[in-house]
Amino acid sequence: MGNGKKQTQVRLEPTVLAAGKNAAAARGLDFNRYIERLIAEDTSGARAAGMAAAQRLIGTHGEGLDDLEADLDAQHTPAPSTRDAAA
Missing domain, CATH: 1.20.5 (Single alpha-helices involved in coiled-coils or other helix-helix interfaces)
Structure with missing residues (x-):
């Protein structure tokens, strides 16, 4: 029944976390999806x-x-x- 995703934990400074949550909300994404997208873009070359x-x-x-x-x-x-x- 799983979706194949793994869970991890990240420690962030409160200001970084708040900025990330605000950026996610501005894009209409939940925070998890926002982080997932950042990593995918960074590692695929799309961001560059x-x-x-x-x-x-x-x-x-x-x-x-x-x-x-x-x-x-x-x-x-x-x-x-x-x-x-x-x-």
């Missing part, structure tokens, strides 16, 4: 391939991404109040 692709994207389009980020930041920066300008 993803990082290499991200570096190529930044190398090719980095300046445009910087401009886009600046535009988005400008849209979300509160305008100075007229009361502050009069002071």
